[in-house]
Amino acid sequence: MSTAKLILEGRELELPVVVGTENETGIDISSLRAKSMAITLDPGYGNTGACRSAITFIDGEKGILRYRGYPIEELARGARFTEVCYLLIHGHLPSQDELDGFRHLLTYHSMIHEDMKKFFEGYSHSAHPMAILSSMVSALSTYYPITASDADIDLNIIRLLAKAKTIAAFAYKKSIGQPFSYPKNDLSYTANLLHMMFSVPTEQYEVPAVLDDVLNLLLVLHADHEQNCSTSTVRLVGSSDANLFASVAAGICALWGRLHGGANQNVIEMLKMMHDDGGDFRKYLDKAKDSGSGFRLMGFGHRVYKNFDPRATILKEAADKVLSDLHVDDPLLEIAKNLEEAALEDDYFVERKLYPNVDFYSGIIYRAMGIPTDMFTVIFALGRIPGWVAHWKELRQDPDRRIGRPRQIYVGEPQRAFVPMNRR
Ligand code: ACO
Numbered sequence: 001m002s003t004a005k006l007i008l009e010g011r012e013l014e015l016p017v018v019v020g021t022e023n024e025t026g027i028d029i030s031s032l033r034a035k036s037m038a039i040t041l042d043p044g045y046g047n048t049g050a051c052r053s054a055i056t057f058i059d060g061e062k063g064i065l066r067y068r069g070y071p072i073e074e075l076a077r078g079a080r081f082t083e084v085c086y087l088l089i090h091g092h093l094p095s096q097d098e099l100d101g102f103r104h105l106l107t108y109h110s111m112i113h114e115d116m117k118k119f120f121e122g123y124s125h126s127a128h129p130m131a132i133l134s135s136m137v138s139a140l141s142t143y144y145p146i147t148a149s150d151a152d153i154d155l156n157i158i159r160l161l162a163k164a165k166t167i168a169a170f171a172y173k174k175s176i177g178q179p180f181s182y183p184k185n186d187l188s189y190t191a192n193l194l195h196m197m198f199s200v201p202t203e204q205y206e207v208p209a210v211l212d213d214v215l216n217l218l219l220v221l222h223a224d225h226e227q228n229c230s231t232s233t234v235r236l237v238g239s240s241d242a243n244l245f246a247s248v249a250a251g252i253c254a255l256w257g258r259l260h261g262g263a264n265q266n267v268i269e270m271l272k273m274m275h276d277d278g279g280d281f282r283k284y285l286d287k288a289k290d291s292g293s294g295f296r297l298m299g300f301g302h303r304v305y306k307n308f309d310p311r312a313t314i315l316k317e318a319a320d321k322v323l324s325d326l327h328v329d330d331p332l333l334e335i336a337k338n339l340e341e342a343a344l345e346d347d348y349f350v351e352r353k354l355y356p357n358v359d360f361y362s363g364i365i366y367r368a369m370g371i372p373t374d375m376f377t378v379i380f381a382l383g384r385i386p387g388w389v390a391h392w393k394e395l396r397q398d399p400d401r402r403i404g405r406p407r408q409i410y411v412g413e414p415q416r417a418f419v420p421m422n423r424r
Contacts, residue, residue, distance in 0.1 A: 051227070133168055161389070214322050284339075301357065
C-alpha cells in the first residue's frame with residue numbers, strides 16, 4: 001500500500017493512500033487527529049472524500065458520467081427510467097423477470113393512503129411543490145413501519161419511488177385547483193406521471209409518446225450524481241440511523257436551493273428576464289462577471305465538471321428535437337444558445353472553466369412539455385430519488401459507517417469570565 005507523508009511542525013506523519021477503480025487517489029486522513037491533534041480544513045468539501053462508493057463515477061475533467069459502470073450516453077439512448085432505478089439500487093441491470101417484478105411493485109404501490117390526501121387541503125394553493133414534496137415524503141414515515149428489517153426497508157424503497165410521483169402530480173393539481181387524477185395500473189412510471197398531471201375528468205387523455213420519451217430521458221439523466229449537496233445530505237442524515245423517508249425528505253430540501261437543483265427554475269426566470277429586456281443577454285453576461293453584482297449565470301458552472309457536463313450536451317440536442325416535435329417555437333431557446341456561445345468565448349468563463357450544466361437546457365424542455373416553472377425542481381427530485389435511495393442503502397451496508405460529524409476550527413472568543421447582571 002502506498003503512503004503519503006505530511007510534515008507538521010517538523011514531525012513527519014505517514015498516511016495511507018487509497019486508490020479507486022478508476023485510479024482516483026485519496027489520502028486517508030482518518031488517523032490524522034489521533035496522530036497529531038490536527039484536522040483538515042476544506043470549506044464546501046471541495047477536496048474531501050466522505051466515503052467509498054460503488055454507485056456512480058464522474059471524471060469532471062473528461063466529462064465522464066457512469067452509473068454502475070454504464071456510460072450516461074448509452075443509458076440515455078436506450079434505458080427506461082425503471083431499469084435505471086433497479087440498476088442504481090441493486091447494482092446490476094435487471095433480467096426481464098426482475099424488471100417485470102419491479103415494475104409490478106412500482107405500479108401497485110403508486111396510490112397514496114386516502115387519509116394523506118387530506119394533508120393537501122391544509123397547504124396553501126400557492127405553496128411551492130418542493131415544500132409539499134419534502135413534507136409529504138417525510139409524512140410517509142407516519143404511515144409505514146420504519147423498522148430496520150430488510151423486508152420493511154425494501155418495501156419502503158418501493159413505496160417511496162412509487163408514491164413520490166403521485167405526490168408530485170397531486171401537488172401540481174392542487175396548485176391549479178383541479179381534481180386529483182389517480183394513477184392507472186396499465187401505464188408506465190413516466191406515462192403515469194404525465195397522466196396524473198395532465199388528465200382531467202372531462203376529457204380523454206392519451207399520453208403523447210414524445211412527452212413520455214423525453215420525460216424518461218430527463219429522469220434517467222438526473223438519476224444519480226455521486227456526492228453532490230443533496231445526496232451528501234441524505235447520507236449525513238442517514239448516518240444517524242434516520243429512516244429512509246426522513247433522509248430523502250432532507251435531500252429534497254437540499255436540492256431545492258438555487259445553487260443546486262433549484263437552478264433549473266432560476267435559469268428560465270433569468271432567460272425570461274433577458275427576453276423581457278429586449279433579448280440583451282450581453283448586459284447580463286457582464287453583470288455575471290462583476291462579483292459585486294451578486295448575479296450569476298444560472299445553469300452555468302459546476303463543482304466537478306471542468307470541461308463539459310455530458311448531461312447538458314445530451315439535453316441541448318434533445319431540446320432542439322423536442323421543440324420541433326411539439327411544434328413549439330420558444331424564443332428563450334434562441335437566447336440560451338446565444339448566451340452559451342458568448343459565455344464560452346468569454347475569458348472570464350473560459351479561465352474559470354464555467355460551462356452549461358444539466359439545468360441550463362432542462363428548463364426549456366420542461367416548458368415545451370407544458371410543465372410549469374415551479375414543478376421543474378420537483379421533476380428533478382423524482383429523477384434523483386433512486387440515487388438517494390442507492391446511497392442511503394449503500395451507507396447502511398458500509399462496514400466502515402460512522403455517524404457524519406465534521407470538525408471545525410473555532411475562531412470565536414477565547415475563554416472569558418461571565419459577570420452576572422444585577423438582576424432582582
Ligand atoms: N456565473 C458567474 N460566475 C460564476 C458562476 C456563474 N454561474 N459560477 C461560478 N462563478 C465564478 C465564481 O464567482 C468564482 O469566481 P472567483 O474565482 O473570481 O471568485 C469562480 O467562478 C468559482 O466559483 P465557486 O462558487 O467557487 O464554484 P463552486 O464550485 O463553489 O460552485 C456552483 C459551483 C454552485 C454550481 C456555481 O458554479 C454556481 O453558482 N452556478 C450557478 C448555479 C447553478 O447553475 N447551479 C446548478 C449546479 S448543477 C446541479 O446542482 C444540479
